[in-house]
Amino acid sequence: xxxxxxxxxxxAIQIAIAALWESWGIVPAAVVGASLGEVAAAWMAGIVTxxxxxRISCERSRIMREAVVPGKLAIVTAPAEVIRxxxxxxxxxxxxxxxxxRNRVLIAGEATxxxxxxxxxxxxxxxxxxxxxxVPAHSALLDPACAPLSRALGGLAGRAARIPFxxxxxxxxxxxxAVDAGHWVKNMREPVxxxxxxxxxxxxxxDLFVEVRS
Numbered sequence: 001x002x003x004x005x006x007x008x009x010x011x012a013i014q015i016a017i018a019a020l021w022e023s024w025g026i027v028p029a030a031v032v033g034a035s036l037g038e039v040a041a042a043w044m045a046g047i048v049t050x051x052x053x054x055r056i057s058c059e060r061s062r063i064m065r066e067a068v069v070p071g072k073l074a075i076v077t078a079p080a081e082v083i084r085x086x087x088x089x090x091x092x093x094x095x096x097x098x099x100x101x102r103n104r105v106l107i108a109g110e111a112t113x114x115x116x117x118x119x120x121x122x123x124x125x126x127x128x129x130x131x132x133x134x135v136p137a138h139s140a141l142l143d144p145a146c147a148p149l150s151r152a153l154g155g156l157a158g159r160a161a162r163i164p165f166x167x168x169x170x171x172x173x174x175x176x177x178a179v180d181a182g183h184w185v186k187n188m189r190e191p192v193x194x195x196x197x198x199x200x201x202x203x204x205x206x207d208l209f210v211e212v213r214s
Contacts (some may be wrong), residue, residue, distance in 0.1 A: 003135050007036050007061035011053060014040035014212050032166035032207055034194040035061070035098070035138065038187050040212065046162040047176040056184055059152040064135050064188065067145040071136025072114045073097065073106060077127040080105050080109075086124070090117050097138035098192035108136035126199050149172065149188060153181035164204070171196040173204075 005135030018040060021027075033041030036057065043053040049193055080096065083105050087094050088182030093113050109117065111134075119126050136142070167174045169186045171193040198209075 004029040004061040011057035030164040045165040073131035095139040100193040
């Protein structure tokens, strides 16, 4: 699947679902997004407009495709501490690119040698699920895309959030005014700390979650 086609479509669907729910009276008290989903979350929080959200999604995905070497992703069922230890011997072929929960992490790597490394992890008893993408997201392999994305989103300035906005790039709350081009570079480049972010949301007193999937 082509990332520069799929990701803008996903953003549009996520925003449409959220808008439909809001028309039914289902209004969030706070939002958190994982990876690309943070764009729709920022729209829901009133930080970016609809045209700005689509601009972010389109530029992000276009630049990821053009500037990054082909790569792969896999979900591994194991704690992050265990995976960090295992990945040390595969670096830089494999890198930790996300923490989905306490026992599920995301790893990224260049296409060359990725399958061999994954099979070695599976032989050690770790459950690995391949993700059907062509970009090694949320890792140092995206470094060539950082400067181009910063330039493409230059001048973008977030607005004050109408509800708390949590970022899976920082695992905490972020002020809407801080959601600028630099934030979206971090959102693309840094590991997705979705599990730790959700734990922070719970710590802050939110206990009912509705997931937007597309």
